[in-house]
Amino acid sequence: MKRILSIAAVFALVFAAVSCQKDTVSSNEAVSFNVVVPAQPATRAMMSDGTTADELVYEVYVENELMYEGTVGALPTLTADGYTHFAVELQLVKGQKYDILFWAQKQGTGFYNTSDLRNVSTDYAGALANDENRDAFYGTLVQYDVAQGNTTVPLSRPFAQINCAITAADFIAAAPFITKGLTSKYVVSEAATAFNVFTGDVIAGNVAADVIFDYSLAPVSENKYTNDFISINGTDYTWVAMTYLFAPAAGKSVNLTAEFMHDKNDAATAIAVPVASVPVKRNYKTNIFGQMLSQVNNISVVVVPGFVNDKNEDDDFNINQ
Numbered sequence: 001m002k003r004i005l006s007i008a009a010v011f012a013l014v015f016a017a018v019s020c021q022k023d024t025v026s027s028n029e030a031v032s033f034n035v036v037v038p039a040q041p042a043t044r045a046m047m048s049d050g051t052t053a054d055e056l057v058y059e060v061y062v063e064n065e066l067m068y069e070g071t072v073g074a075l076p077t078l079t080a081d082g083y084t085h086f087a088v089e090l091q092l093v094k095g096q097k098y099d100i101l102f103w104a105q106k107q108g109t110g111f112y113n114t115s116d117l118r119n120v121s122t123d124y125a126g127a128l129a130n131d132e133n134r135d136a137f138y139g140t141l142v143q144y145d146v147a148q149g150n151t152t153v154p155l156s157r158p159f160a161q162i163n164c165a166i167t168a169a170d171f172i173a174a175a176p177f178i179t180k181g182l183t184s185k186y187v188v189s190e191a192a193t194a195f196n197v198f199t200g201d202v203i204a205g206n207v208a209a210d211v212i213f214d215y216s217l218a219p220v221s222e223n224k225y226t227n228d229f230i231s232i233n234g235t236d237y238t239w240v241a242m243t244y245l246f247a248p249a250a251g252k253s254v255n256l257t258a259e260f261m262h263d264k265n266d267a268a269t270a271i272a273v274p275v276a277s278v279p280v281k282r283n284y285k286t287n288i289f290g291q292m293l294s295q296v297n298n299i300s301v302v303v304v305p306g307f308v309n310d311k312n313e314d315d316d317f318n319i320n321q
């Protein structure tokens with residue numbers, strides 16, 4: 001079974017020139033924060049390694065009023081631990097309570113509207129499957145007081161990650177097409193379109209009926225990941241589709257169809273794999289695995305706790321087995 005590393009990319013927050021101060025306040029305390037992102041080391045190319053996030057957006061509130069906001073870019077070089085770092089300091093007033101919100105993302109994609117971190121939205125327009133640049137992280141400090149000193153804030157993903165993986169037999173049968181460039185696509189029903197960083201959940205009522213994550217090169221055909229294969233209950237599988245979807249903390253079910261093309265220039269070769277009532281949950285992986293390309297049957301769904309853990313846990317939720 002593949003060894004999964006549980007690691008943390010440390011973000012030291014720095015209040016810099018890019019930061020905007022809404023109101024001028026007298027301050028007599030400089031405070032630094034470590035914002036910890038669960039990720040894989042930046043020295044390895046892995047799916048969901050967290051290294052695409054190179055921009056940190058933050059907001060500071062006092063009694064629901066925005067006091068500070070800012071954006072910080074990643075440091076230009078990696079540190080010795082191999083993780084991505086940001087650096088920030090805030091001058092805060094002693095005795096005052098602050099709510100501080102954090103959002104880390106890939107800079108310049110335009111995937112997420114972060115003008116208000118209490119309502120981070122996306123419309124999924126032009127979204128592609130298998131796009132690691134959609135990865136993002138969030139975290140909060142609620143009622144923070146300067147007396148607490150330098151503080152570590154854990155970040156996590158606001159998404160469920162939906163993965164499809166095929167059996168070894170399926171991989172062998174489809175190998176010629178995978179070599180040519182297997183592409184994959186998702187169509188997902190009732191996808192949430194907005195997330196509240198402060199509450200840590202999707203915003204009710206903000207749902208798109210059907211969301212298309214259009215065809216793009218499958219992870220196995222990209223040939224850039226070191227973890228293309230996963231072992232589940234002693235059986236090896238290969239990743240062929242992935243996407244991120246806003247999901248509630250309590251979980252919900254969606255209907256989806258995964259589609260695959262043997263040759264991206266011929267839509268007539270597309271194979272559609274519908275899967276009903278797929279459970280999705282914030283910061284969890286939903287792994288759909290089975291024989292999909294050479295034969296559509298024996299499909300299973302497993303929800304895996306935690307983004308840094310790919311192995312099948314004893315308490316996994318299984319359906320359609």
